[in-house]
Amino acid sequence: LDQIDDWITAAEAAADAAGATCRRHFRTSIGADQKTDESPVTIADREAEQALRRVLAERLPAFGLIGEEFPPVNPEARCVWVVDPIDGTRAFITGRTTFCVLIGLLVEGVPVLGVIDQPVTGERWIGVAGRGTRFRGRFGGTVGPKPTTRLDQAELSCSSPDMFGPAHAPRFAALKNAALRTSFGGDAYAYGLLALGQIDLVAEASLQPYDWAALVPVIEGAGGVITDWAGAPLRLGCDGTALAAATPALHAAALDVLRTDGP
Amino acid sequence: LDQIDDWITAAEAAADAAGATCRRHFRTSIGADQKTDESPVTIADREAEQALRRVLAERLPAFGLIGEEFPPVNPEARCVWVVDPIDGTRAFITGRTTFCVLIGLLVEGVPVLGVIDQPVTGERWIGVAGRGTRFRGRFGGTVGPKPTTRLDQAELSCSSPDMFGPAHAPRFAALKNAALRTSFGGDAYAYGLLALGQIDLVAEASLQPYDWAALVPVIEGAGGVITDWAGAPLRLGCDGTALAAATPALHAAALDVLRTDGP
Numbered sequence: 001l002d003q004i005d006d007w008i009t010a011a012e013a014a015a016d017a018a019g020a021t022c023r024r025h026f027r028t029s030i031g032a033d034q035k036t037d038e039s040p041v042t043i044a045d046r047e048a049e050q051a052l053r054r055v056l057a058e059r060l061p062a063f064g065l066i067g068e069e070f071p072p073v074n075p076e077a078r079c080v081w082v083v084d085p086i087d088g089t090r091a092f093i094t095g096r097t098t099f100c101v102l103i104g105l106l107v108e109g110v111p112v113l114g115v116i117d118q119p120v121t122g123e124r125w126i127g128v129a130g131r132g133t134r135f136r137g138r139f140g141g142t143v144g145p146k147p148t149t150r151l152d153q154a155e156l157s158c159s160s161p162d163m164f165g166p167a168h169a170p171r172f173a174a175l176k177n178a179a180l181r182t183s184f185g186g187d188a189y190a191y192g193l194l195a196l197g198q199i200d201l202v203a204e205a206s207l208q209p210y211d212w213a214a215l216v217p218v219i220e221g222a223g224g225v226i227t228d229w230a231g232a233p234l235r236l237g238c239d240g241t242a243l244a245a246a247t248p249a250l251h252a253a254a255l256d257v258l259r260t261d262g263p
Numbered sequence: 264l265d266q267i268d269d270w271i272t273a274a275e276a277a278a279d280a281a282g283a284t285c286r287r288h289f290r291t292s293i294g295a296d297q298k299t300d301e302s303p304v305t306i307a308d309r310e311a312e313q314a315l316r317r318v319l320a321e322r323l324p325a326f327g328l329i330g331e332e333f334p335p336v337n338p339e340a341r342c343v344w345v346v347d348p349i350d351g352t353r354a355f356i357t358g359r360t361t362f363c364v365l366i367g368l369l370v371e372g373v374p375v376l377g378v379i380d381q382p383v384t385g386e387r388w389i390g391v392a393g394r395g396t397r398f399r400g401r402f403g404g405t406v407g408p409k410p411t412t413r414l415d416q417a418e419l420s421c422s423s424p425d426m427f428g429p430a431h432a433p434r435f436a437a438l439k440n441a442a443l444r445t446s447f448g449g450d451a452y453a454y455g456l457l458a459l460g461q462i463d464l465v466a467e468a469s470l471q472p473y474d475w476a477a478l479v480p481v482i483e484g485a486g487g488v489i490t491d492w493a494g495a496p497l498r499l500g501c502d503g504t505a506l507a508a509a510t511p512a513l514h515a516a517a518l519d520v521l522r523t524d525g526p
Contacts, residue, residue, distance in 0.1 A: 026403055027402065027404040027459065090446050093418065094418055094446050094456060095404060095456045095459060096446075096449065096456070096461075097384070097402060098361075120402050121360070121384070121402075139290065139383050157357065160446070160447055161424050161447070182423075182425070183353050183354070183357050183359075183423070183448065184423055184424070184448050185448025186448070193357060193358045196290065196358060198290060198356070198358030198359075199357050199358070
């Protein structure tokens with residue numbers, strides 16, 4: 001990882017490029033079509049991913065890339081970008097400033113770099129394995145999860161109650177029941193808010209690698225914990241569940257409620 | 264209403280004062296206690312309402328005021344402010360920029376003026392009976408709901424699936440089922456997004472007068488329609504349901520699904 005600073009620079013440049021595209025289309029009346037999985041995808045989404053891919057391919061041509069909108073490039077490479085040009089397309093389409101550009105980097109399958117960027121508000125989180133997460137933005141907030149350890153004192157968040165299938169819905173309901181309060185919406189932005197100590201717990205399912213790859217270094221670099229609902233690290237091939245917590249104790253308590261082979 | 268411009272100025276000054284308080288506390292670690300109805304209320308909430316009340320009382324001492332945090336003042340007056348210093352306290356507490364300062368004015372019980380203000384992003388909607396709604400903000404967006412008339416093409420929004428009791432949950436579920444897509448979160452901000460053509464439909468329940476008073480002139484002044492779930496205007500004493508729609512045809516279609524005495 002001795003070139004990590006070059007990779008951070010490349011990831012930030014790619015986020016800048018994708019963000020400029022997002023801002024150009026935000027709150028304009030562009031058409032949204034329907035993908036087969038029912039999630040909306042816009043012209044902005046495709047243009048932003050193209051912009052982002054161009055920057056990364058130019059700067060680090062040997063790296064692979066897995067994105068949401070187009071086929072993977074060299075996904076067997078040692079270093080693979082995993083990107084989502086607009087995480088939270090529903091937020092984007094409805095004019096909410098909680099969608100994010102996500103740029104993650106896997107090295108031998110391990111997430112080592114993550115950028116969460118909100119291009120409209122100008123907020124950006126940068127997480128790097130082994131370093132403290134950095135945040136910049138004009139609305140306040142400093143990196144550092146809350147010291148919450150008890151579920152009944154935890155602010156829980158998830159993007160939508162509709163993201164859970166029959167296998168996960170009752171387990172999420174149990175967690176919601178145990179938590180202090182639950183708020184919906186936010187997508188990757190909610191994980192950024194966890195890193196800022198505003199949210200204590202995020203539990204989600206049906207995530208793709210481009211949804212979680214950038215989040216792992218941001219959460220871990222802030223001192224939080226993020227795994228799947230079985231407590232295993234998020235890696236390619238995982239089941240798409242994610243549990244992020246402000247503290248190890250809170251994570252363990254939430255895991256007890258969520259895991260199939262629970263207490 | 265020949266003094267309406269003075270009233271608008273007063274409402275804007277009150278929103279400025281409340282907003283300054285909100286910004287000071289946003290994303291800081293202030294304590295949140297629990298009200299009996301389980302909604303969180305913060306120090307910021309009380310300070311913002313005091314700031315707002317001071318401005319309005321000084322400028323228009325004969326007006327009554329109904330607020331969320333403190334007892335009503337002269338609620339039988341001809342002109343009554345109906346205010347919520349932080350609509351969306353849950354959003355505020357979790358660091359989301361979708362909470363709003365709401366300032367509504369009822370004249371003989373009819374909402375004639377509404378200000379929806381997001382003090383962190385600097386976005387403000389001003390609705391006045393008989394005038395076009397004005398919006399200013401740095402993230403783009405122009406006033407004008409979408410021409411959506413069909414439910415199956417409508418973006419539906421509501422603050423939380425948890426806001427519906429047993430009487431309303433199945434009716435909301437039916438509407439959600441008929442709509443194109445549903446997003447959660449947003450509180451009053453979602454009604455502002457409807458006025459900007461980003462959302463087509465908002466259906467909520469369990470609202471208090473301070474939740475809806477400011478919304479009515481903003482939605483109506485943008486060309487939208489807002490009533491309760493029976494199609495009646497929102498007035499003091501209504502049942503706390505609200506249905507806002509981009510067009511009269513869409514409103515009628517949603518009402519057909521929602522109302523108890525439906526088809």
